[in-house]
Amino acid sequence: MKVFATYNIKGGVGKTATAVNLGYLAARDGYRVLLWDLDPQGAASYLFRIKPRVKGGGKALIRGTRSIDSAIKGTDFGGLDLLPADFTYRNLDLLLDSAKRPAERLAALLAPLEADYDAVFLDCPPSISLLSESVLHAADLLLVPLIPTTLSVRTLDQLTEFVGGFNGHRPDVLAFFSMVDRRKRLHREIATDLPAERPDFAATLIPALSVIEQMSVQRAPVTAFSPRSQAARQYGRLWQEARERAGLTG
Amino acid sequence: MREFALDGESSRDLDAPASVASSLPLDGGLSWANGGRAKARRRIWLDTFDWRLYRAGLTLEQAACNGRTELLLTGRDGDLLAREVLAADREPRWPCLVSELPAGPLRELVEPVTGIRALSPVVRATSKVMQLRALNDDAKTVATLDVDRMSVTFPARAAAPARLTLTPVRGYAGVTERISFAITGVPGISAARGPALETALAVVGLRAGHLPGKATEVQLSPAMPAAVALATVLRALLDALEANVPGTIRDIDTEFLHDLRIAVRRTRSAIKLCGRALPDGLASDFKAEFRWLGDLTTPTRDLDVYLLSYPLMTAGLAAASPADLSPFHDYLVRSRTAQYRRLAAGLRSARLGELTTRWRTALEGVRQARKRPTVAQLAAGRIGAAQRKALQAGRLISAASPPESLHELRKRCKELRYLVEMFGSLYDPAQRRQAVRELKALQDCLGVFQDAEVQRTEIRAFARQLLAERSVPAETLLAMGEIAAGLAVAQREARHEFDSRFADFASPASQARLTGLTTTTGLTRTAGA
Numbered sequence: 001m002k003v004f005a006t007y008n009i010k011g012g013v014g015k016t017a018t019a020v021n022l023g024y025l026a027a028r029d030g031y032r033v034l035l036w037d038l039d040p041q042g043a044a045s046y047l048f049r050i051k052p053r054v055k056g057g058g059k060a061l062i063r064g065t066r067s068i069d070s071a072i073k074g075t076d077f078g079g080l081d082l083l084p085a086d087f088t089y090r091n092l093d094l095l096l097d098s099a100k101r102p103a104e105r106l107a108a109l110l111a112p113l114e115a116d117y118d119a120v121f122l123d124c125p126p127s128i129s130l131l132s133e134s135v136l137h138a139a140d141l142l143l144v145p146l147i148p149t150t151l152s153v154r155t156l157d158q159l160t161e162f163v164g165g166f167n168g169h170r171p172d173v174l175a176f177f178s179m180v181d182r183r184k185r186l187h188r189e190i191a192t193d194l195p196a197e198r199p200d201f202a203a204t205l206i207p208a209l210s211v212i213e214q215m216s217v218q219r220a221p222v223t224a225f226s227p228r229s230q231a232a233r234q235y236g237r238l239w240q241e242a243r244e245r246a247g248l249t250g
Numbered sequence: 251m252r253e254f255a256l257d258g259e260s261s262r263d264l265d266a267p268a269s270v271a272s273s274l275p276l277d278g279g280l281s282w283a284n285g286g287r288a289k290a291r292r293r294i295w296l297d298t299f300d301w302r303l304y305r306a307g308l309t310l311e312q313a314a315c316n317g318r319t320e321l322l323l324t325g326r327d328g329d330l331l332a333r334e335v336l337a338a339d340r341e342p343r344w345p346c347l348v349s350e351l352p353a354g355p356l357r358e359l360v361e362p363v364t365g366i367r368a369l370s371p372v373v374r375a376t377s378k379v380m381q382l383r384a385l386n387d388d389a390k391t392v393a394t395l396d397v398d399r400m401s402v403t404f405p406a407r408a409a410a411p412a413r414l415t416l417t418p419v420r421g422y423a424g425v426t427e428r429i430s431f432a433i434t435g436v437p438g439i440s441a442a443r444g445p446a447l448e449t450a451l452a453v454v455g456l457r458a459g460h461l462p463g464k465a466t467e468v469q470l471s472p473a474m475p476a477a478v479a480l481a482t483v484l485r486a487l488l489d490a491l492e493a494n495v496p497g498t499i500r501d502i503d504t505e506f507l508h509d510l511r512i513a514v515r516r517t518r519s520a521i522k523l524c525g526r527a528l529p530d531g532l533a534s535d536f537k538a539e540f541r542w543l544g545d546l547t548t549p550t551r552d553l554d555v556y557l558l559s560y561p562l563m564t565a566g567l568a569a570a571s572p573a574d575l576s577p578f579h580d581y582l583v584r585s586r587t588a589q590y591r592r593l594a595a596g597l598r599s600a601r602l603g604e605l606t607t608r609w610r611t612a613l614e615g616v617r618q619a620r621k622r623p624t625v626a627q628l629a630a631g632r633i634g635a636a637q638r639k640a641l642q643a644g645r646l647i648s649a650a651s652p653p654e655s656l657h658e659l660r661k662r663c664k665e666l667r668y669l670v671e672m673f674g675s676l677y678d679p680a681q682r683r684q685a686v687r688e689l690k691a692l693q694d695c696l697g698v699f700q701d702a703e704v705q706r707t708e709i710r711a712f713a714r715q716l717l718a719e720r721s722v723p724a725e726t727l728l729a730m731g732e733i734a735a736g737l738a739v740a741q742r743e744a745r746h747e748f749d750s751r752f753a754d755f756a757s758p759a760s761q762a763r764l765t766g767l768t769t770t771t772g773l774t775r776t777a778g779a
Contacts, residue, residue: 049390073421076383076391081420219389 260438285381
């Protein structure tokens with residue numbers, strides 16, 4: 001089982017769109033996939049038409065009084081399941097803080113799912129917190145969407161340095177440019193130069209396209225409702241890069 | 251997952267998504283949506299000839315849809331236990347042994363159940379499957395409904411009534427229960443009893459799990475005239491014999507020949523022990539022909555036994571290596587192929603056709619018979635005599651007795667067991683099973699002894715033959731010597747075990763159980779034949 005996490009300290013950069021589309025593409029490739037919507041805003045849950053509610057809330061999951069398995073819902077797409085968001089996830093930091101070995105808690109919760117899933121996608125809320133740390137410890141590959149600006153790149157460097165300081169398991173980091181606007185000169189320059197220079201950058205970039213915004217209207221991944229669109233093609237390429245980088249076989 | 255059976259009229263009503271939606275109304279914010287274009291599915295249900303999977307509560311199906319072929323193994327409640335997607339160039343050619351299936355969880359579950367029996371198609375069908383989705387008020391799919399309209403194409407052609415399969419999406423079991431309740435409320439629809447395999451078989455007039463000619467399943471009543479009852483039992487044995495001929499000729503697995511031989515042996519025993527109860531001269535005409543048939547099958551079966559025990563033999567080698575025995579294995583395979591050709595020619599011959607036709611006609615002519623002796627009297631007399639003979643033969647065996655004496659006792663025990671099973675329906679099933687179990691323990695011991703005796707004699711003959719052919723190295727002959735030594739040890743152990751096994755069988759308690767079997771029918775014991 002490989003754990004992918006879409007993570008960025010900033011909001012609105014395309015984390016959920018990435019998790020939803022890559023999760024869908026992984027399932028379409030025949031992998032058994034679970035997407036955990038960790039964001040209390042529940043955008044991924046909304047896109048899959050699943051109510052953002054977990055019995056007992058985040059507390060029951062973190063404390064283990066309710067198994068993750070029992071909270072999972074099937075999506076409308078074969079092979080792709082979702083662990084929905086819950087508004088109580090806003091308190092996950094506090095809950096983790098009171099748990100033993102909080103940074104490793106998420107990995108421990110996912111361990112029993114090893115036999116059921118080939119890939120898990122963690123869609124993280126925008127923050128830097130104990131939850132983020134627990135996600136970083138659980139993940140095999142961090143997918144970091146970045147808007148092509150100088151500050152974004154600086155944030156990535158900070159994240160890489162932070163992860164590099166972990167003892168034991170360290171996730172691999174794969175950054176990619178998201179919401180790229182070809183009309184902007186800065187976007188064009190950064191998005192062209194950096195992937196060529198740095199190994200932690202994916203060659204694929206995700207453009208800013210209105211069809212991606214249509215996901216919230218269609219309530220489905222763009223790769224499902226518009227599989228021949230440019231957006232779907234780019235997510236397809238990004239998935240191939242992420243899959244190979246994570247060493248997901250089969 | 252829930253499955254529903256439809257009657258003929260309801261089946262006709264559900265021919266399009268719109269008609270399904272109107273025929274199966276939903277409430278509580280639920281609605282049906284079309285799940286896409288109907289799909290064609292080719293289905294083959296597989297089992298061993300003696301229905302080992304079905305009897306173990308398993309259903310194995312090969313399903314092909316949209317260019318993808320897979321094997322599906324389901325349990326008694328219809329839940330999927332294992333799935334194996336078959337590569338286009340690796341689809342099994344049925345019938346085939348389970349060891350030829352791709353390695354994986356499905357094979358691991360099936361192999362212990364089927365053992366050495368091959369899997370063969372029991373039904374072939376084509377289905378047109380239409381799918382609908384049950385949506386909640388958020389337009390989220392909470393369950394899928396497959397409407398399966400199936401036509402059976404083998405072993406006969408017939409259309410089956412439609413069948414519905416309601417599958418919950420994970421996390422929506424509660425709402426699926428509501429949908430299930432709504433569906434069963436529709437006239438003409440009911441919860442399906444048994445797997446689709448049973449429906450497919452039923453429309454062509456067959457029944458899953460039915461095995462022709464099982465001796466203990468022949469129903470007799472104690473007051474039946476002996477001749478009529480005996481003819482009924484012999485007809486069932488003839489059914490078993492004939493049912494196993496095609497599988498033996500096609501060499502599907504070694505058990506066809508084994509079961510064919512059992513049917514022949516039981517027939518010969520019945521003729522020998524009870525034949526005089528049949529109308530004058532009827533059975534004696536056939537004795538020689540059934541002997542011919544038995545003898546025809548022996549060489550191939552002996553080689554089958556060798557080849558089946560070969561892995562165990564090689565595993566038990568101490569000094570030689572398994573590779574040393576390879577030329578011997580090749581020799582066994584060559585010999586088996588040659589013997590099998592003779593056997594198949596004999597089974598295809600007009601002689602066998604004539605034997606079975608004449609025998610059936612003769613048995614079917616036994617309708618009017620003298621009322622006395624009754625079958626209970628015949629059975630009591632014959633079982634009593636066989637019991638006395640077995641005891642007598644066993645008591646004569648001493649440490650100095652030759653192997654032939656034990657073989658004679660084995661034959662007497664077999665006759666006794668065949669009689670108990672042949673007339674089994676007359677007796678209390680629990681008592682009968684207990685009596686057979688005790689007898690079987692002695693038979694098993696005698697079987698090991700005699701098989702070792704035969705194999706030791708044969709391996710000497712094989713060695714002489716191989717030496718004469720100058721076709722094998724000395725290592726092979728040495729390894730064969732080791733096998734012969736192993737057989738001698740097994741035989742000595744069986745001989746050692748015999749005394750206590752026979753003492754168990756001859757104990758007053760065990761003998762009383764056998765005697766009690768025939769006396770509890772309440773009828774007088776007479777020498778019926």
